[in-house]
Amino acid sequence: xxxxxxxxxxxxxxxxxxxxxxxxPLKSNSKKIMLLGSGELGKEVAIEAQRLxxxxxxxxxxxxxxxxxxxxxxxVIDMKSKEAVLEVIRIxxxxxxxxxxxxxxxxxxxxxxxxxxNVIPNAEAVxxxxxxxxxxxxxxxxxxxxxxKYRFVTNFEELKDAASAVGFPCVIKPVMSSSxxxxxxxxxxxxxxxxxxxxxxxxxxxxxxxxxxxxxFDYEITLLxxxxxxxxxxxxxIGHIQKNGDYIFSWQPMQMSEKAKRRAExxxxxxxxxxxxxxxxxxxxxxxxxxxxxxxxSPRPHDTGLVTLITQSQSEFALHVRAVLxxxxxxxxxxxxxxxxxxxxxxxxxxxxVVEPEVFSANSYVxxxxxxxxxxxxxxxxxxxxxxxxxxxxKAEELIKKVTEKEEVExxxxxxxxxxxxxxKPLAKTDIKATVTNAILGKIAKSFFK
Numbered sequence: 007x008x009x010x011x012x013x014x015x016x017x018x019x020x021x022x023x024x025x026x027x028x029x030x031p032l033k034s035n036s037k038k039i040m041l042l043g044s045g046e047l048g049k050e051v052a053i054e055a056q057r058l059x060x061x062x063x064x065x066x067x068x069x070x071x072x073x074x075x076x077x078x079x080x081x082v083i084d085m086k087s088k089e090a091v092l093e094v095i096r097i098x099x100x101x102x103x104x105x106x107x108x109x110x111x112x113x114x115x116x117x118x119x120x121x122x123x124n125v126i127p128n129a130e131a132v133x134x135x136x137x138x139x140x141x142x143x144x145x146x147x148x149x150x151x152x153x154x155k156y157r158f159v160t161n162f163e164e165l166k167d168a169a170s171a172v173g174f175p176c177v178i179k180p181v182m183s184s185s186x187x188x189x190x191x192x193x194x195x196x197x198x199x200x201x202x203x204x205x206x207x208x209x210x211x212x213x214x215x216x217x218x219x220x221x222x223f224d225y226e227i228t229l230l231x232x233x234x235x236x237x238x239x240x241x242x243x244i245g246h247i248q249k250n251g252d253y254i255f256s257w258q259p260m261q262m263s264e265k266a267k268r269r270a271e272x273x274x275x276x277x278x279x280x281x282x283x284x285x286x287x288x289x290x291x292x293x294x295x296x297x298x299x300x301x302x303x304s305p306r307p308h309d310t311g312l313v314t315l316i317t318q319s320q321s322e323f324a325l326h327v328r329a330v331l332x333x334x335x336x337x338x339x340x341x342x343x344x345x346x347x348x349x350x351x352x353x354x355x356x357x358x359x360v361v362e363p364e365v366f367s368a369n370s371y372v373x374x375x376x377x378x379x380x381x382x383x384x385x386x387x388x389x390x391x392x393x394x395x396x397x398x399x400x401k402a403e404e405l406i407k408k409v410t411e412k413e414e415v416e417x418x419x420x421x422x423x424x425x426x427x428x429x430x431k432p433l434a435k436t437d438i439k440a441t442v443t444n445a446i447l448g449k450i451a452k453s454f455f456k
Contacts, residue, residue, distance in 0.1 A: 008240040008271060009336055026333060030406065031061035031078055039330070040098055041065060043106030044073030046375040046385065050315070050323035052076045058327065063098050065091075070378040073106075088114040092115070095123060100302060101331050102126055104285075108136040126330050127283025127305050134164065134281065135305050138181040138216045149280050151273050151300040155219035162202055162371075169198055170216040175220040180205050181250070188212060189251035191220060205266055221299055223292035227260050228310045231274045232286040232335050238278065240334045241318065242269050245429040246310040252385075256310040257344040257399050262293060269298040269385040270422040278305055286326035293454045297306050307346075309385075315373065316390040344398035346406035348372075348387040350380035354415040359387055359401065360415055361406035369393055370405060 029035045039055050041048045044064040049072035051060045055145040056076065061252050064077035067085045074080035079098070083090040085107070091114035103118060103125045115129040125132065136141040139158055145151045156331070157168035158181065169192060178201040188208020190201040197418065203356050206212050226248075230241035245260030246253050262270075274289040277300065289307025290301040311322035320337035326334055350357070357380035370391040380386055382446065389405045391398040 028059045035062040036101040044071035048073035048106040054324045097203045127285045131281035157217045172219040172243045177218040181206045181214045198288045221292045223294045232329045265296045278290035313345040342395040343392045344402040347401040348409045351382045354380045358412035
């Protein structure tokens with residue numbers, strides 16, 4: 007853990023002077039956190055808040071979302087409706103509002119903040135980070151952080167011009183989307199039509215796209231950065247592998263030079279200080295040698311940071327809750343670890359995750375998110391391993407193969423039964439004759455070509 011802010015000998019004194027009361031939940035004086043977005047990351051935040059006796063209200067667009075299952079109350083609303091978001095805020099009157107997704111009415115957050123509600127980290131930070139155009143302009147042009155070349159486009163002709171300007175290959179994605187949706191890489195002008203189609207079909211706002219220079223980086227990292235008015239702390243850098251813009255493996259710590267790590271921390275502090283407020287931020291960077299390029303930032307726990315559930319005394323979710331409440335952010339790095347995401351291979355309205363016993367070992371386990379429906383490619387669970395880096399990642403890669411779904415098991419069993427039945431079925435006379443003839447002809451052909 008790297009800490010910036012108050013010197014270690016003075017920060018404990020400061021925090022001793024600011025004591026935190028923890029009233030019981032469901033009382034008139036309860037502390038309330040409202041999650042706007044209740045997926046698997048929100049679920050872990052809710053669990054950490056519950057451990058401190060915080061009353062949790064989980065809100066999402068669909069019923070029985072993961073965080074709904076562990077909260078005191080749950081609401082299902084249109085998350086993009088200003089009126090619906092404001093209504094649930096005014097009814098519940100939370101002490102802290104935690105936006106956990108990008109697809110949300112930013113107008114509602116600005117108005118709620120104007121009415122005195124505490125949006126985490128603040129409404130303007132959410133506005134900047136939920137839109138790739140806003141955060142890229144802020145980081146590159148206002149804060150002068152090093153980034154790849156980029157252009158913004160609204161039609162296909164502009165896309166062609168922008169791709170030509172930044173060069174091929176280039177990365178194309180909507181300015182507003184999450185978890186890699188709508189992202190693609192065009193290696194030449196011939197691939198632009200398909201990239202345009204992928205971006206336009208993504209969930210979120212695809213009315214404007216960002217076209218980025220493809221950095222031939224050595225690796226990419228997430229630097230989890232937690233901040234309050236008193237402290238800024240960094241978790242060890244997290245390496246990750248993405249597929250179609252969405253993470254499938256992550257590990258901590260990512261081995262990198264001290265110079266590159268220090269540069270990433272300076273840039274992470276610059277951007278999080280610029281955004282302001284409290285909370286944990288997931289700051290993403292491309293690393294090439296000792297050069298560090300800012301990529302994106304999320305003002306909330308990051309999916310690659312799920313690995314901290316097994317590597318740190320305080321996970322990214324615990325640190326987020328501590329930061330929101332203004333508590334000390336110190337923690338212990340237990341050691342190395344890795345995570346592997348299980349993504350659904352089927353469609354089901356009643357998913358049933360099947361896990362082989364080997365996953366539950368002395369240094370590994372699985373977290374099942376409890377999503378009410380599965381779709382192909384939807385993240386449903388994560389395997390976590392604690393071990394030396396290479397061993398942890400290797401084991402995570404093996405164990406994730408031992409996680410599947412009941413529908414997939416039944417499909418494979420059915421295929422196997424059909425194959426066995428076909429093998430047992432006696433050949434018809436015409437089939438036998440054809441088989442014998444083919445065998446004879448095959449022998450003749452072999453002898454001829456010797």
